[in-house]
């Protein structure tokens with residue numbers, strides 16, 4: 001099976017040109033109670049995905065309504081009123097602090113750390129600064145007892161989900177729609193210099209190439225990743241499992257990049273001048 005390649009997008013140039021980049025940096029959403037109330041009974045919703053996070057040693061569960069799942073599967077907009085909840089648990093760790101795995105190689109859940117929700121309701125986006133607005137979605141982070149976490153960085157929720165406007169601001173619409181290719185096999189693309197993405201890490205973390213060479217990233221994780229050049233406008237589109245992205249580096253220098261979805265994942269491409 002051929003490796004499916006994703007495209008690159010250039011974010012932020014239109015915004016910068018219009019002078020909105022500064023506004024984006026300044027616009028904030030204050031923490032504390034808002035219109036999104038604690039989603040009582042969230043654990044009785046449809047559990048549509050789980051994810052192991054080696055980078056943060058967490059195990060996460062995703063819940064929503066049957067109506068939202070049906071809409072996503074039918075390719076329809078997520079209905080007004082939908083709440084999507086992410087329950088973040090600490091992963092159980094061994095004596096050395098390494099996450100324990102079950103018979104299927106998955107993390108085992110320990111203590112519930114936070115209940116993070118997003119809810120869509122007509123008009124709710126009107127209260128959000130334009131530079132951060134995610135349509136009519138708003139966000140809240142609750143502690144397990146149901147109180148809004150007044151130290152949560154709600155601004156970051158909007159910033160991180162904003163690039164996914166075309167997926168109704170969901171970072172993982174494919175999982176909700178049941179189209180995420182979990183069975184895909186990540187194969188080396190061959191030829192170009194390559195970075196494997198596995199276990200929420202880039203391998204190798206630092207790759208040396210010569211100016212003019214191309215680098216290909218291949219995602220082997222059961223979750224989307226995205227290459228985002230630090231300080232630069234370039235981002236790959238989401239790479240689902242088995243998908244790859246390629247970028248050519250023409251100028252010498254050290255290029256730092258992160259995963260746009262999981263900023264704890266960091267890598268560097270060292271580009272040497274043409275010999």
Ligand code: HEC
Nearest residue numbers: 084085086116117118139140141156157160170171172261
């Ligand atoms: C650093 C980027 C980032 C920030 C900041 C962030 N998220 Fe997310 N969010 C993600 C990613 C990536 C996923 C997909 C699942 C995963 O890997 O954990 C996700 C998934 C979700 C989902 C499930 C729906 C979906 O597919 O997008 C909800 C609900 C959610 N986040 C709520 C929040 C809330 C509430 C906040 C702020 C308190 C927040 N997020 C902040 C990156 C982020």
